[in-house]
Amino acid sequence: MAYKVTPWEVSGDIDYGKIVKDFGLETISDHLLKRIEKHTKELHPLLRRGVFFAHRDLNWILDEYEKGHHFFLYTGRGPSGHTHLGHILPWVLTQWLQEKFGAELWFQMTDDEKFLFKDGLELDQTRKLAYENALDVIALGFDEKKTKIFLDTEYAKTLYPQALRVAKRLTFSTAKATFGFSNESNVGEIFFTSVQAVPAFLPSVLKGKNTPCLIPHAVDQDPHFRVARDILPKLGYYKPASIQSVFLPGLRGGKMSASEEGSAIYTTDSPETAKRKIMNAFTGGMDTVKEQKEKGANYSICPVYHYYRQLFMPDDKELASLERECKGGSILCGECKNRLSERVSHFLSDHQKKREQAKHRIEKFMIRD
Ligand code: TYM
Secondary structure, eight states: OOOETTTTTEEEEOOHHHHHHHHEEOOOOOHHHHHHHHHSOOOOOOHHHHHHHEEESSSHHHHHHTTTOOEEEEEEOOOOOOOOOHHHHHHHHHHHHHHHHTEEEEEEEEEHHHHSSTTTTHHHHHHHHHHHHEEEEHHHTTOOEEEEEEEEGSHHHHHHHHHHHHHTTOOOOHHHHHHOOOOOTTTHHHHHHHHHGGGGGGEEEHHTSOOOEEEEEEEHHHHHHHHHHHHHHGTOOOOOOEEOOOOOTTTTTOOOOEEEEEOOOOOTHHHHHHHHHHOOOOOOOOSHHHHHHHOOOOGGGGGHHHIIIIOOOOHHHHHHHHHHHHHOOOOOOOHHHHHHHHHHHHHHHHHHHHHHHTTGGGGGTOOOO
8 A cells, every 4th residue: 555654644554665765865774873873872772773764964964073063953843732652752862862962952843833734723722732742842851051942933033034035945836746735725834844944044044154953853754854955055054964763653553643542642641541542552462362372473563562662661682572572472462561551651650740840941941032
């Protein structure tokens, strides 16, 4: 079955190898991982395990870094609801990169985007959600001296003139080919990618010095930066580099979706709710206990396994042992889900404490005009 991956729609069977080819990405080689490790002394599990599997110009970012020309990080969130565990995946790596490379982070909250693209969401709601989502970002441990978070509608005086420079060089035909717009799309949607391009060069504008930019994100956001990479050099700025992850799958199998109850765990879920969602998850298990004990299960298609692999089991030996147990049929899905829900509950209660504390520090992170 064909797949579709755009910033607003992910559907079909996602074949990451095909995405690399279709999008024109580079895979992250062992050589590149070694280059990163030279500077960071260790590799984050998300890198070691290939959860971040593709990039654009990461070698160039390291070339510049080695010449003493430091990069800044840029990532973001479209505030259409509470944060789920998939959203935090790129932020976890971003926080690690900030710590290891001492990089500044520009974090964009696209409250305008979600207002434009989602029926029934008003601007005051997306704005409020942006502040909720910002608590999750802060709770992950970003450095308040090096992190700037902004809402598009609250930083518009700075962003808008730069967005105009991008928009003037972007035709409707390119936007249509890249994102699949139609005559029924509203004109705000067509303009919007110009706004998401801005933080990739805004620090260069503000500092009056061209500065390399590295954008961690899941692969759905790549179309925005393909456009930005075409246009920014025309404005005299570097093409932004990126490092791109696979998706954390939905617990019901397939993709995570806000409209499918139980497919995603939110950072605001109670441990009981998270446990219920995990216990109801689709797995790679067999139909009967007998069959599973005999034949083992298939972890590669199991969302429960991917939760361990991507976020909740950083120890490689432990993960390898879980894989053996699963394949050999010595662990059953109920037990495996139980163990995961303990880890997730532990994460959630700690994260929710930090989220509460973040309420007192949020103004240290926010920038506005
Ligand atoms: P949004 O809010 O859809 O997603 C926020 C970030 O989470 C990633 N993501 C996922 N990662 C792993 N597994 C998943 N299931 C999953 N679902 C979403 C997204 O790729 C993204 O990195 N327009 C953007 C906001 C934005 C942005 C940016 C994102 C503005 N500037 C720069 C990345 C980089 C959006 O709506 O993201």
